[in-house]
Amino acid sequence: MLATQTCLDDFLERRMPDAGAGWLEKTVAEIGTGASGQRLAALLSMASRHAPRGPLGPSAAERDEAGRALAGWDPERWTTLDAVRVRMVLAHPAIHEAVFPDLLEECFRYADVGELVALYRCLGHLPDGRRFVWRAGEGCRTNMRSVFEATACDTPYPVSNFDDDAWHQLVIKAVFIEAPLWRVYGLDGRLSAELARMALDLADERRSAGRRIPPDLLLCIGSHGSERALQALAIEAASNDACARRAAALALGRAGATDRLRAWPQEESDVAVRAAVKDALDGRCDQIAFAVFEAGRD
Amino acid sequence: MRFFDPHIHMSSRTTDDYQAMADAGIRAVIEPAFWLGQPRTHVGSFVDYFSSLVGWERFRASQFGIAHYCAMGLNAKEANNDSLAREVLEVLPRFAFKEGVVAIGEIGFDEITPAEERAYCAQVQIALENDMVIMVHSPHRDKKRGILRSLEIAKEMNVPMAKLIMDHNNEETIDDVLDSGAWAAFSIYPHTKMGSDRMVDLVLEYGAERLIVDSSADWGVSDPLSVPRTARRMLERGVPAEAVELCTWKNALDAYAQSGQIDVEALERSPVIDQRALFEDNSVLRGQEPRIDDPVPN
Numbered sequence: 001m002l003a004t005q006t007c008l009d010d011f012l013e014r015r016m017p018d019a020g021a022g023w024l025e026k027t028v029a030e031i032g033t034g035a036s037g038q039r040l041a042a043l044l045s046m047a048s049r050h051a052p053r054g055p056l057g058p059s060a061a062e063r064d065e066a067g068r069a070l071a072g073w074d075p076e077r078w079t080t081l082d083a084v085r086v087r088m089v090l091a092h093p094a095i096h097e098a099v100f101p102d103l104l105e106e107c108f109r110y111a112d113v114g115e116l117v118a119l120y121r122c123l124g125h126l127p128d129g130r131r132f133v134w135r136a137g138e139g140c141r142t143n144m145r146s147v148f149e150a151t152a153c154d155t156p157y158p159v160s161n162f163d164d165d166a167w168h169q170l171v172i173k174a175v176f177i178e179a180p181l182w183r184v185y186g187l188d189g190r191l192s193a194e195l196a197r198m199a200l201d202l203a204d205e206r207r208s209a210g211r212r213i214p215p216d217l218l219l220c221i222g223s224h225g226s227e228r229a230l231q232a233l234a235i236e237a238a239s240n241d242a243c244a245r246r247a248a249a250l251a252l253g254r255a256g257a258t259d260r261l262r263a264w265p266q267e268e269s270d271v272a273v274r275a276a277v278k279d280a281l282d283g284r285c286d287q288i289a290f291a292v293f294e295a296g297r298d
Numbered sequence: 299m300r301f302f303d304p305h306i307h308m309s310s311r312t313t314d315d316y317q318a319m320a321d322a323g324i325r326a327v328i329e330p331a332f333w334l335g336q337p338r339t340h341v342g343s344f345v346d347y348f349s350s351l352v353g354w355e356r357f358r359a360s361q362f363g364i365a366h367y368c369a370m371g372l373n374a375k376e377a378n379n380d381s382l383a384r385e386v387l388e389v390l391p392r393f394a395f396k397e398g399v400v401a402i403g404e405i406g407f408d409e410i411t412p413a414e415e416r417a418y419c420a421q422v423q424i425a426l427e428n429d430m431v432i433m434v435h436s437p438h439r440d441k442k443r444g445i446l447r448s449l450e451i452a453k454e455m456n457v458p459m460a461k462l463i464m465d466h467n468n469e470e471t472i473d474d475v476l477d478s479g480a481w482a483a484f485s486i487y488p489h490t491k492m493g494s495d496r497m498v499d500l501v502l503e504y505g506a507e508r509l510i511v512d513s514s515a516d517w518g519v520s521d522p523l524s525v526p527r528t529a530r531r532m533l534e535r536g537v538p539a540e541a542v543e544l545c546t547w548k549n550a551l552d553a554y555a556q557s558g559q560i561d562v563e564a565l566e567r568s569p570v571i572d573q574r575a576l577f578e579d580n581s582v583l584r585g586q587e588p589r590i591d592d593p594v595p596n
Contacts, residue, residue, distance in 0.1 A: 038392070041392065042391075042392070042395070045392075045395050045396045045397070046395060048396070048397035049395075049558070053561060053564075109345075109349075110345070110349065110392045110393070111349075111353075112349075112352030112353060112356070112393075112396045112397060112398070113352060113353045113354075113356050113357055114397050115396075116353065143354075144353070144354065144357040145357075146357065147357075
């Protein structure tokens with residue numbers, strides 16, 4: 001029994017109505033005898049008729065439990081139906097075997113958008129994750145933001161399995177489609193000079209086009225951008241937009257540019273920007289600090 | 299006012315259309331599977347098309363605050379390619395029971411051939427076995443005979459007529475359809491189907507019980523706003539507001555919510571509420587909403 005199976009069982013026991021729980025138990029048992037790809041896909045579809053609609057809404061304790069079962073997994077934005085579907089896939093007795101990727105691929109091929117979200121959420125829970133790297137790349141190539149986030153956010157899958165090219169594409173695409181980059185698990189541990197260059201190139205493009213630089217673009221730089229990054233951050237720090245200044249302050253902290261933070265203009269009037277400068281100086285500028293920009297997106 | 303367009307082929311429409319529809323108060327749509335203007339030659343084309351109806355198109359609609367449901371089926375025209383039709387009917391169950399699939403449809407007759415009848419019967423059988431709603435297309439040529447034949451078959455197969463929506467009706471077919479106990483839908487589509495004023499005449503004569511107005515807008519010269527335009531024309535010509543609501547919102551909702559796939563409560567509190575207010579302020583009451591000024595001709 002995988003640790004996350006137990007965890008999902010706990011969550012679902014607290015949420016499934018009696019009839020739905022009965023169906024799930026029966027279905028997990030059927031899948032446990034080795035369902036075909038076609039049958040598994042059909043059962044994943046039917047799950048929408050048995051799980052209650054709406055968010056899973058895990059408590060803080062449940063989120064902690066999830067993180068202990070699988071580091072990097074946060075079910076905060078899952079639906080109950082997602083949890084049911086992931087539990088169903090994990091019930092398959094062949095998940096360790098060589099045939100399993102083909103079987104799962106059949107589910108992906110015939111999936112609707114909700115099933116896609118659940119299937120991508122699965123990937124981090126499966127053993128020998130590298131078997132699904134091509135499929136996860138497809139999840140990042142999508143323009144359906146819900147599907148992208150299921151692949152990229154709140155899961156340890158990409159950071160553990162993607163090569164550098166795929167990882168860079170994921171990170172920059174998250175910025176591009178305004179998915180919450182701060183929720184990409186392991187981001188801070190896998191920044192690089194190449195990623196910083198890509199982010200700074202994109203910043204130049206946005207500036208040439210007269211568009212604003214999204215705060216998450218600065219999150220990609222970390223300490224890797226050298227002089228070019230500091231110049232770009234100086235432009236943002238001088239912006240009329242308080243949100244841009246706030247992001248620049250945090251990014252300067254990440255870049256270790258404490259001298260520039262200490263020299264932040266005394267006449268700074270925005271309370272949130274002043275707080276960000278202080279946070280940056282105190283080292284409170286990891287990726288989680290960028291959560292504040294998510295709600296304020298335009 | 300709020301509207302439900304229960305027959306529209308959004309995958310052939312632009313985002314401008316989605317925006318205009320949202321602005322005009324259209325809160326939900328049903329996209330029935332049909333042909334693409336030319337015949338497909340491989341079953342894989344159907345798989346990807348069905349998949350897009352429950353994937354990308356659903357996502358596209360959601361970006362405009364419009365709930366997108368669909369009906370799955372093999373259309374009458376392509377039923378005439380016997381070997382392809384067999385393959386399509388084999389893959390249909392992989393999509394027919396997905397979340398948000400509210401009916402089997404649009405199925406029925408085009409040239410009223412034996413091949414069309416075989417496909418129709420096979421799909422009515424799928425609907426019956428799974429307690430599903432059926433959306434029936436009626437032919438352009440020899441319409442009345444096509445409608446009578448499809449109703450007759452449905453009765454022989456013991457379809458509960460409250461679960462059958464006969465579409466593309468006109469003045470010549472309304473009596474037979476209402477007498478059968480089925481719902482009678484009317485496509486307000488320039489040149490080839492109904493016009494707004496003719497629709498108003500019918501509602502004035504018959505009342506709104508079991509009548510449904512839709513646009514059937516597709517890649518032809520058609521109008522994705524024909525439901526709100528027709529509603530406006532009804533109000534201008536003295537149809538009571540409750541009757542307008544029945545045939546441009548509630549009847550379709552009652553008919554297709556029998557599928558269990560429509561969260562009626564969620565639809566009632568959807569974000570399009572603001573746009574409904576805008577529609578009422580700008581147009582129905584004061585006649586100033588330019589987008590829907592003219593009734594659909596013919």
